[in-house]
Amino acid sequence: MMGHRPARPVGPDVWSTCRELIPAGSVYAFLAEHRDELFPEEMFADLYAATDGRPSIPPQELACVLVLQALLHHSDPEAALALRCDLRWKAACGLGLHDRGFDPSLLVYFRQRLRRSGDPNRIFARVSQVAAASGVLSGRTRRVLDSVVLEDAVATQDTITQLIAAIRRAGRQVPGAAQVITERCHATDYGQAGKPAIAWDDATARQELVSALVTDALAVVAAFETAARAGKLDEAAGQALALLALVAGQDVEPAEGSDGTDGRWRIARKVAPDRIISTVDPQTRHVHKTVQHRQDGYKGHVVIEPDTGLFTGVRLTMASGAGNHEAEVGVDLLTGEPAGPATFEVLGDSAYGTGDARAALADAGHTAVIKPAPLRPAVAGGFTIGDFHVDEVAGTVTCPAGVQRHITPARHVVFGAACSTCPLRQRCTTSKDGRTLRLHPHDALLRQARHVWATDPRLRAAYRQHRPMVERSIAWLIGADGGARKLRYRGVGRNNLWLNLRAAALNMRRLINLGLTHVQGDWTLRPATG
Secondary structure, eight states, X not given: OOOOOOSSOSSSBHHHHSGGGSOTTSHHHHHHHHHHHHSOGGGGGGGSOXXXXXXXXXXXXXXXXXXHHHHHTOOHHHHHXXXXXXXXXXXXXXXXXXXXXXXXXXXXXXXXXXHHSSOTTHHHHHHHHHHHXXXXXXXXXXXXXXXXXXXXXXOOOOHHHHHHHHHHHHHHHSTTHHHHHHHHOOSXXXXXXXXXXXXXXXXXXXXXXXXXXXXXXXXXXXXXXHHHHTTOSOHHHHHHHHHHHHHHHHSEEEOTTOOSTTSOEEEOSSOOTTOOOXXXXXXXXXXXXXXXXXXXXXXXXXXXXXXXXXXXXXXXXXXXXXXXXHHHHHHHHTTTOSSSOSSOEEEEOGGGOOHHHHHHHHHTTOEEEEOOOOOOOSSTTSOOGGGSEEETTTTEEEOTTXXXXXXXTTSEEEOGGGGTTOTTGGGTOOOTTOOEXXXXXXXXXXXXXXXXXXXXXXXXXXXXHHHHHHHHHHHHHHOTTSGGGBXXXXXXXXXXXXXXXXXXXXXXXXXXXXTEEEEXXXXXXXXXXX
């Protein structure tokens, strides 16, 4: 049952008695004054039973703690200790001087309730509503799309560690699997922690271990495959079995001269697409933010209003895989803002300049100020697809040598035999069958974007003008020392909730600095003084 604030605090009210000690214009002072208006009780009513149960800690108090925790990137024990000992936290949350706060585990339960509710990101949405009501976004027609890599909270595992961990997990969570592992799986002692004791500098020994582990994994999967297909396994067991099957296939391949049926396997000489890198957190991924810099973790996607630095949309996703690309997520985040114009001038780097993204932005009425991705020639220093003239009306493409070919229904253009005697061949292709183009469905839109970017200096100027504030907002997000880049939780759901809380806290601090206040029932910005 939802708790309510007691009529009298435990001991002297900190805000009433120590107001002069709380920094004016701080988040603490703002929450102390406007906590009830910012987070009304009814905002959290759906998280609690109507009548049954023991009254809980008031949700307003928990919401304030979550905001302060996200702003300062505290752990649960650190936040609980601050609430107990720090006058600023007590004032912000409406506590008395002698109030001892609550156990850190309550924050886990409250986040879990939020995450499992129909509106898990309501705190970010509420701060966004306040921003819109204050008028700070009125007339601001630009939005910037960007992303940041956030590091996971687990260690990256090698193939052998993943295989052993996945088999052990199946033994714990799949009914009957422990017996199957005991009877049929002999690559190692799965009841003993750590890696098997083998000669790790011996390549033959390592390959034999990999072969035995894969054979064990496939035996466990085969033993329960029928039950899984029939839906006889619960969610946890089904996930454990699916993870085991995935790990057993993503990093291994048949050994040389084998097809795998003889039980001989080796670690694959390539990296599987969308590879799982930890069985502890199966949703974390390798990610290349730049060609040279590889990280492990998730991607935080943001939409920023560049004049104020406010986050108008945030979402955390896996770092790779279908539906997680910057262009897809960024375009989707532009929808659903509580206020502002229906259309925007959208700025972004080349990651957001895909044909599909540009088409979606154009269909929604937005104007794209997005740096085009560089064209890569098939031959170093040679021709790119931009050097070929495309006539969409006639359905033809003309190459730099003047050879014309028709566009196929699959939007391929095959020059074939014409390349064999072409004097420009060395600058165009290394294929013995000649040059073949694969035109994007929105090729015309991409060509127009490259032309406009190259010929209109105003676009490049606008991009450069608004980039610094965006970089500052990203710096706020990851923290002054980069400490907030390291996530504390596992999985997309928990970390996405954290990202929304972090953005809500940063927005609140920014709004306070811009003069946010609550006067006669309305959110407004105080006029600048001086």
